[in-house]
Amino acid sequence: xxxxxxxxxxxxxxxxxxxxxxxxxxxxxxxxxxxxxxxxxxxxxxxxxxxxxxxxxxxxxxxxxxxxxxxxxxxxxxxxxxxxxxxxxxxxxxxxxxxxxxxxxxxxxxxxxxxxxxxxxxxxxxxxxxxxxxxxxxxxxxxxxxxxxxxxxxxxxxxxxxxxxxxxxxxxxxxxxxxxxxxxxxxxxxxxxxxxxxxxxxxxxxxx
Numbered sequence: 001x002x003x004x005x006x007x008x009x010x011x012x013x014x015x016x017x018x019x020x021x022x023x024x025x026x027x028x029x030x031x032x033x034x035x036x037x038x039x040x041x042x043x044x045x046x047x048x049x050x051x052x053x054x055x056x057x058x059x060x061x062x063x064x065x066x067x068x069x070x071x072x073x074x075x076x077x078x079x080x081x082x083x084x085x086x087x088x089x090x091x092x093x094x095x096x097x098x099x100x101x102x103x104x105x106x107x108x109x110x111x112x113x114x115x116x117x118x119x120x121x122x123x124x125x126x127x128x129x130x131x132x133x134x135x136x137x138x139x140x141x142x143x144x145x146x147x148x149x150x151x152x153x154x155x156x157x158x159x160x161x162x163x164x165x166x167x168x169x170x171x172x173x174x175x176x177x178x179x180x181x182x183x184x185x186x187x188x189x190x191x192x193x194x195x196x197x198x199x200x201x202x203x204x205x206x207x208x
Contacts, residue, residue: 001081003201004032004098005052008109008190009183014176024175024185027107027200031093035068035078048084050094051075052197077197096182104171104206105184109191109198113164123157167191171206 006027013021036049051068053076060074068074069090086098099105119125119140128136140159144152172188184200192198 001083001201001204002085002098002102003079003081003199004029004094005050005077005079006030006184006198006200008192008194008196008198010194012185014185016175022175022187024187025172025190027184027186027190027198029096029099029182029184029200031095032098033072033075034088034090034092034094035072035075037088037090038080045082046084047080047082048088049078049080051078053077079199096177096179096184099174099177099184099200099202102202103174104203105174105186105200106168106170106203106205107172107186107190107198107200108166108168109196111163111165111167111191112193114162116160117162118159119157122159122162125157171203 006029009026009028011023011025013023016022030052032050032052034048035051038045038047038049040046051072055074055076057074065074071091088094114121118138120127120138125138125140127138128134130137140157143156143158144150169188169191172186174184175187176185177183178185190198
């Protein structure tokens, strides 16, 4: 699997080869440092561990710092990539060249938090009528049973916390890349806040 951490930096418009103006989401791929490599002989499977963004020393426990080599400062975010398709060594800095030639990518991130919301915004409930003295507008309505069992079943759609969940958007087309500025531009929406960290990998359901 080919993948890297990237940072969501905004949106823009670019022209494709046919002259069409396309809206794109822009991701900046900062250096991803190889922290460790695993092999089938020693670990039973092949994988590469990458990390990004240096962490403060007073925020890192000894147990966490022990997995980093002495020459590499502890990182805030680390991820293990199984069956990495390129040859790398500990200490290497990976960038946009890892995704060279990839036409479709999957992007994973944490969606924007929207706080406590009702069923109309959270699940798209239609609500009640707005006129003629109706007192039922945006409430969820009945949630239990009229007869046995007199209870509310699990997984009922009710008001609650909305957003701030892990989201993966599949098969986004890579429209353009900028190797000098380490940017990759994809067609589609990217989960998360502006300047947020996301993970970009080669698409698993669509050909490259």
